[in-house]
Amino acid sequence: MVRPGDEFRVECREWTDAQIGNNDSANDVRDVDLKACHMLSGPIGVEGAEPGDLLVVDILDLGPVPQQVGDAPGEAWGYTGVFAKANGGGFLTDYFPDAYKAIWDFHGQVATSRHLPGVRFTGITHPGLFGTAPSKELLQRWNRREQALIDTDPDRIPPLGLTPEPDQALAGQATGSDAERVAQEGARTVPARENGGNHDIKNFTRGSRVFYPVHVADAKLSGGDLHFSQGDGEITFCGAIEMGGYIDFHVDLIKGGMEKYGVTTNPVFMPGNVEPRYSDFISFIGISVDHDTDTNYYLDATVAYRRACLNAVEYLKRFGYTGQQAYLLLGAAPIEGRISGIVDIPNACCSLYLPTGIFDFDVRPTAEGPKATDRGQCAVTT
Amino acid sequence: MVRPGDEFRVECREWTDAQIGNNDSANDVRDVDLKACHMLSGPIGVEGAEPGDLLVVDILDLGPVPQQVGDAPGEAWGYTGVFAKANGGGFLTDYFPDAYKAIWDFHGQVATSRHLPGVRFTGITHPGLFGTAPSKELLQRWNRREQALIDTDPDRIPPLGLTPEPDQALAGQATGSDAERVAQEGARTVPARENGGNHDIKNFTRGSRVFYPVHVADAKLSGGDLHFSQGDGEITFCGAIEMGGYIDFHVDLIKGGMEKYGVTTNPVFMPGNVEPRYSDFISFIGISVDHDTDTNYYLDATVAYRRACLNAVEYLKRFGYTGQQAYLLLGAAPIEGRISGIVDIPNACCSLYLPTGIFDFDVRPTAEGPKATDRGQCAVTT
Amino acid sequence: MVRPGDEFRVECREWTDAQIGNNDSANDVRDVDLKACHMLSGPIGVEGAEPGDLLVVDILDLGPVPQQVGDAPGEAWGYTGVFAKANGGGFLTDYFPDAYKAIWDFHGQVATSRHLPGVRFTGITHPGLFGTAPSKELLQRWNRREQALIDTDPDRIPPLGLTPEPDQALAGQATGSDAERVAQEGARTVPARENGGNHDIKNFTRGSRVFYPVHVADAKLSGGDLHFSQGDGEITFCGAIEMGGYIDFHVDLIKGGMEKYGVTTNPVFMPGNVEPRYSDFISFIGISVDHDTDTNYYLDATVAYRRACLNAVEYLKRFGYTGQQAYLLLGAAPIEGRISGIVDIPNACCSLYLPTGIFDFDVRPTAEGPKATDRGQCAVTT
């Protein structure tokens, strides 16, 4: 329990509880057990919080585990993974169906990777996941609507959604039938929902202020899934640079804030003012057409952003990266994904902004063409 | 015809050819005839350009018609329109099915509107639409795939796409059966496609460099649809601040650039460095759930961004704007639309960044709640 | 006469009235007649302005003469000059005593120079000089205090200051003894003073708002000396990219604003938000020591900034520029000059931030050392 006005620190385990190692094989990514994920910290009750309030959360600071060298993610290193299609997949899973991994070394605010030579950037540290507790009614709504979606194609791989998973469920201090009910009804933490949740918004960084809807007494804030960096979309699924670490909060309340500000569903937030400053970008465009099959989709921003990502991958391959390396890079580096045009029927248009300053070579198009050099490869399965 | 290395000016009519007036009625938006749109300038041949090249286009300058006061859009004023559902609609057409309009006055780089009191921002001028000519084969592919989409729901209002429109088609210097063929086969310019086209990317502003794929000899650059400003998504369809004006280009070629850089479909670009600098934002989140019906969509960024827009509209209403005003504002102001999370099944997560500095009041959430005042209304139909 | 709330355009001659030509000789800079300078536009009366008010001036827009190609500065080109020591000198005149010149070509917002190959940057257009009219008492104070300074070393070359210059004085509509008095008493426009004046602040760019003290009825705004770009300090004296052009203003009043806001001497201003965005800099430091003679000065920021400039010149010479080219570049490009430490006795510390993105080569220090190439030379005297 904390009080409005309090400042406090929360320590967070890396989201898979350190199943992934600092090595050159992607076998651990391929074989990861996702049943217990995400590992969360909390819940933290806020005195006086009632349904209808807005919980004001300032992210004062956030960083990896403060040790200098260590074994667990967050102790001076982190990782980015591409999940295999059979185990969750990612945004480009039809193009990259296997498991891959890149290990990142932290140098203060900067990350480099032996699996991605030529790249060096400042991380925008942020929590992938924080949120308040849902009310019983809200939880039932989630389970109902997600089950309805899953039912439209229940055998799909990867699945359309995940139902409550009793195996490895954490029920806190509950026991007996209570604990059983928690395990049976507790929603998985994969998606973002009305309570916040797994937003994976890279701009929830230091200095940000988030206004979470409160659905139960005491608000009950919990979360984790700290990221050293992430590109918009977190496209490889485990696409951020994952780590364990700490996060410092200040909390406050706006009583009746949901009604006052018309917040009926998702949180509102104000990003901080310390994101790294990049001024030059090479940008890629995608439209809602599958060019491989010449199929047109109607204002589908998901298809459009996927094409922008694929266009970026092709481009980076010309400089010597493998497609897998490029995919990992776009998941982890501070790229921006924009919805540029969403009304010009039938084609949505999305764009992806890749900062040129993260490369130690000139990545811009020139008349001479790109200078491709051997850039090694990422960690693969063996 | 121009040569690589040339700098030249192109003058552009406002995209509807001045069908919309500087007045307080949205009747002209409701009744607009879209058959002849977009009004384009060009085509401009570039000597030596061949299929497979990249046409390098620098946007040196861009602005409204340089007169101080005038009648046509671009002469010191522009407009933003919401199309009626029966006449094209917009991104939120199910929520705002009628026609609305806001008139904007230009003060150097700044826009204000009598229909949106309390707002003042610097425009990011840009062309909505520029592109190279398609090859015959590419044009056929467009017509085929868009027809296939339309055929899935041919009576939909608004339609899923638009087929060639012989009525009011411009065939340039072609006559007779040639002109007739052009009218029958020429694709509508509404969407962005492999040649560039109607991207509506607000960041194609002064100082930008765009690399267009070349599909025919001489590249044949054409375009128009100049915008004084636009928010990401251009959500009201005619959502930018529309104007006539001029655009200054420098052109060059990267011979064989498509293969050199792996550009198979869409253009690549580098944004300029003179976008207005805003540092404080209030940001809205949407997920791929229709909360009205509690329906879950699978990683649908279009639904997610729509929800973020609706959340922003609700928020702005608390400060005294009508929903229509808020909708018009989000289409025209320099808001950023981001794809934040696109892999956390089943919910895509998009976010919308509204710069707080464009308001002359404090738009951030406070414990006291918003101060709603009468802010008039936008132009409506009569 | 204009009224508070008005928007209007002012056209300005280049400050020397086009004495400098678009050619490759610096003879015109060496021989320039400075008696009639600056060429100003105005005065513009503002209805209702009274002593003690603040005149609120918004710079809506500003640019070169809108023709595409022409003869006078501002018609698609401008120049930067180093004055000879015998004719005014500049900040480094003891190191560069002769006259030099660089011609700049304008490409929209971008400038390049055949005299400075390898450089390309976005200009921050601004007026060097605008201000209100002084009261009779204030004018007398200026003349008195500047004469006192000149009297401390009346034969110095360049002089410590300039007294009223009857030769070529412009007296507007005054005739006879009135005109003669104006010529005898009118202060030269070289320095900035309590009324504004020749600030040469590069950040008075589009979107800026300046609050000028009002010293006489109607405020009587006048000015000129438009710059396409300038580095902090304008170190070559004629160091900006000089041009003729236009400036669009909006004016307003804060009645009694001087007392309300404690403005007793100089204007206050708010810079605009459209300055070009650079994020990478190579920065040079200077301290208040003359290293050539090992002489220490007490917290002298002028000496410290001069040393920072000299350090930057030496550095740029390693990349193939002549010292004169480097000097001209630092006067014209968007460099920032900072007072970093001003209390650490006895050494003031100043720093100069040079954006790396203005060069088409990598200007940062590397282990390999700089790649010097022949970069030609600037215009010199013949």
Added chain:
Amino acid sequence: MVRPGDEFRVECREWTDAQIGNNDSANDVRDVDLKACHMLSGPIGVEGAEPGDLLVVDILDLGPVPQQVGDAPGEAWGYTGVFAKANGGGFLTDYFPDAYKAIWDFHGQVATSRHLPGVRFTGITHPGLFGTAPSKELLQRWNRREQALIDTDPDRIPPLGLTPEPDQALAGQATGSDAERVAQEGARTVPARENGGNHDIKNFTRGSRVFYPVHVADAKLSGGDLHFSQGDGEITFCGAIEMGGYIDFHVDLIKGGMEKYGVTTNPVFMPGNVEPRYSDFISFIGISVDHDTDTNYYLDATVAYRRACLNAVEYLKRFGYTGQQAYLLLGAAPIEGRISGIVDIPNACCSLYLPTGIFDFDVRPTAEGPKATDRGQCAVTT
């Protein structure tokens, strides 16, 4: 001893060795004993460094002492002091001759002060002082030239400079006559010099890379004086937010770099890309005129910046701050001090950019005038 390529942490005492307390009296600032200052860490030898090299130092991270709550500066709090004129003074010591203090509380990257209500800003953490060791010859030069300056007015209060101070000198492992010589000859660390030293450049923040001249074998890097934040100029002398803490470095060498890059005196540096982003400023101008006595100085940037500071102080007083509070604020907050015009005889022109976003009220000029409220006071002497 470290090697090129190494990363390591240095811990630093607060510069006065914790003589200043977290309380509401400025007596400790008045009575501070400056003989032992600055407290430094080091020297750190870098293997292979030789005179003529450039020592490349990356500032990877920097922060206060990582405890949450504590007694010494850096343990969640820091201070800004104005020294009394009799004990060092500050930039405005003729206007504020007594001792004052403000205590700042740290909230992650943000600072607030009970002595400066209404203010909240993100710190740009940086070391005030780091540098390499001087050669014997260089040290003698310093002592000679600074003594020469002092000799011009040996009894001045505050003094023009400081000579070696045997009392409380630290001689490391030296003993006997060696230690005595160190105490007699060792230069005080107050000013910046050819080796780096007390630059007090606020932009030496995380992500910066500094290239220090190497004057002796192993370079011998040492430093300290960590700041949580500072305004350009550090005008109150002890004007930064002073703290103890840690700094993480990466070091490397450019062999022969001084000659390669023309670095003969001061370091060169590249600022990082994580400075807080402010976009709105209210800016003050000063010229090299003492308006109180109507005395004109010749292109004196020190006088001009002092006037800009005084103008800012007057302005802030209109909002309810005392002059002392305003002075302390300008020393500690991320203000920018610019040399704007340095050639317009006889008046240098400097400007001071105060970010408006650090205030929780609107600090911009309006027609209504400022709303002055009681804002308490800073810590004063008792």
